[in-house]
Amino acid sequence: MTPPVPTKVFVVDDSAVVRERLITLLAEVPNVTIVGEAERPSEAIAGIQRQRPDIVVLDISMPGGSGLQVLETVKKDKPAPMVIMLTNFDHPQYRNRCMQLGADHFLDKSNSFERVIEIVRSFHPAALPASQ
Numbered sequence: 001m002t003p004p005v006p007t008k009v010f011v012v013d014d015s016a017v018v019r020e021r022l023i024t025l026l027a028e029v030p031n032v033t034i035v036g037e038a039e040r041p042s043e044a045i046a047g048i049q050r051q052r053p054d055i056v057v058l059d060i061s062m063p064g065g066s067g068l069q070v071l072e073t074v075k076k077d078k079p080a081p082m083v084i085m086l087t088n089f090d091h092p093q094y095r096n097r098c099m100q101l102g103a104d105h106f107l108d109k110s111n112s113f114e115r116v117i118e119i120v121r122s123f124h125p126a127a128l129p130a131s132q
Contacts (some may be wrong), residue, residue, distance in 0.1 A: 006033040007123050010053040012044040012070060013086070014062040018109070022057055022086075025113060029121050041065030048074050053081050055120055059109070060087040060094060068101060075102035082123065084116055 009026055011034065013019045019037050026032050035051040038044035041062055048056055048070070056074060060067040071083055082104045087094065090108035098106050107115055 004031050006031050007055060007120065008033050008035045008051065008053040009055045009057065009120060010035055010044075010048050010051055010081070011037045011057045012039075012048075012062070012067065013057075013059040014039045015059075018059070021113065022116065025117050026120060029117060032120060039063075041067065041070050044070045045073050048081065049077065052077075055082045055084065055123060057084045057086055057116055058103075060085065060089050060098075068097065071098060071101045071103055082119075084119055086112065086116060 009032055011019050011022050013022070016039070019039070023034050023037065026034060035053050036047040038047050039062065041064055058067045058070055067085065067087070071085070074081060075083065080102065083102065084105040084107060085098045085103045086107050086109050088109050095106045105119055
């Protein structure tokens, strides 16, 4: 029996503490590999395009740009990764804009770390919409 292909995850947040916490939590999920991390939008775009992750966990507010730029850019790639927005900016206007740009999930950083883990744990590549 062929072992399952690992789910590749890329983490983008300007806070090293948040990135480390997410990476630690995600490392406990079976069959998940962290393929990269970034704290700035330019690093994120380059790393995501190079590593081709299945899932990107993405913050909105970062120095040198915005997670919205990253979201818009990586969702143009084919196949596009699943993007989980994890932010302190849990406002309707940000949620709406992220969803318009193709975000798959929009979560509040103050109370949704476990939800990120649940989403990653339940990820199946076939679950991505065909339009991506």
